[in-house]
Amino acid sequence: MNAGTGVVGLIGHPVGHSKSPEMMNRAFRACGLPFVYLAFDVSPSELGTAVRGMRALGFRGWNVTIPHKVAVLEHLDEVEETAREIGAVNTVVAQEGRLIGYNTDGEGYLRSLVDETGLELSEQRVLILGAGGAARAVAHALATTGVESITIANRTREKAERLAASLRKADARAVSLSELERVVGETTLLVQTTSVGMYPETEAIPIDPSFLHERMIVSDLIYRPRKTLLLREAEARGARIHGGLGMLLHQAALAFEHWMGKPAPVDVMREALEEAMKSAGGG
Numbered sequence: 001m002n003a004g005t006g007v008v009g010l011i012g013h014p015v016g017h018s019k020s021p022e023m024m025n026r027a028f029r030a031c032g033l034p035f036v037y038l039a040f041d042v043s044p045s046e047l048g049t050a051v052r053g054m055r056a057l058g059f060r061g062w063n064v065t066i067p068h069k070v071a072v073l074e075h076l077d078e079v080e081e082t083a084r085e086i087g088a089v090n091t092v093v094a095q096e097g098r099l100i101g102y103n104t105d106g107e108g109y110l111r112s113l114v115d116e117t118g119l120e121l122s123e124q125r126v127l128i129l130g131a132g133g134a135a136r137a138v139a140h141a142l143a144t145t146g147v148e149s150i151t152i153a154n155r156t157r158e159k160a161e162r163l164a165a166s167l168r169k170a171d172a173r174a175v176s177l178s179e180l181e182r183v184v185g186e187t188t189l190l191v192q193t194t195s196v197g198m199y200p201e202t203e204a205i206p207i208d209p210s211f212l213h214e215r216m217i218v219s220d221l222i223y224r225p226r227k228t229l230l231l232r233e234a235e236a237r238g239a240r241i242h243g244g245l246g247m248l249l250h251q252a253a254l255a256f257e258h259w260m261g262k263p264a265p266v267d268v269m270r271e272a273l274e275e276a277m278k279s280a281g282g283g
């Protein structure tokens with residue numbers, strides 16, 4: 001590092017669990033880019049001050065995680081269309097003094113899904129479990145791919161209804177949890193976006209496993225553990241499975257591309273992520 005080193009980073013609260021510093025710093029080294037990536041724990045009351053500080057210090061950009069993904073919008077000069085539709089930003093780019101917000105979660109999810117499963121998206125009848133921030137990103141991304149239909153089920157039904165109504169590019173609807181068994185029967189891609197089953201509650205499962213079947217792909221956004229109870233149950237019933245680590249990798253790779261204007265060294269980043277996950281434990 002020297003006086004010319006550029007800075008990018010992450011703001012969230014907390015940020016201690018993040019694997020982004022390992023992925024990004026390895027990527028900068030591999031590409032010979034004079035940048036450093038740092039994680040900053042910013043409390044909600046300090047968000048505005050932090051953004052002004054990063055702008056003043058000339059950060060190239062930064063990632064945004066919980067709980068700032070929505071609140072950060074009001075501090076930006078411009079928000080790109082996808083992020084506006086989702087209503088949340090996970091990547092900020094500082095360009096000629098202007099702060100522009102993007103959301104790479106949905107596109108990162110699609111890259112991972114297609115990369116790992118080779119799935120033909122246009123043929124899919126999708127069921128999304130959950131209607132929180134991750135569900136919004138994934139649902140909006142899937143809605144642009146020409147999938148046959150998107151059905152959303154969530155503990156708080158009104159949130160599922162609001163999300164379905166916002167998906168103007170797809171045939172989308174919300175259902176109640178009591179309708180799940182019927183809907184799962186015709187589902188070809190089940191996307192699990194709730195936090196149910198996440199470490200340390202690894203024996204929790206968001207759906208009756210007897211509903212799962214071999215004609216579907218079951219995709220779980222959770223990456224800790226790598227193979228959730230839902231994925232284990234799905235696999236035992238002959239379904240193909242897809243875990244959440246690839247989404248984490250590809251949303252980071254897309255953020256790198258926004259900041260650096262060049263393709264990310266995805267293999268190097270994957271290796272750094274795998275190593276960081278191994279040292280974190282938790283399956």
Ligand code: NAP
Binds near residue numbers: 131132133134156206
């Ligand atoms: P969020 O906005 O807080 O949404 C949480 C969702 O989980 C809501 O739909 C919520 O339902 C549901 N939920 C929580 N506890 C539940 C329970 N006990 N029973 C039923 N439903 C429950 O969180 P998020 O940001 O969307 O994150 C959700 C998950 O996705 C997390 O596990 C996170 O780690 C994962 N994620 C992964 C990646 C990746 O890169 N792989 C990226 C983002 C998120 P209600 O609406 O009823 O509260």
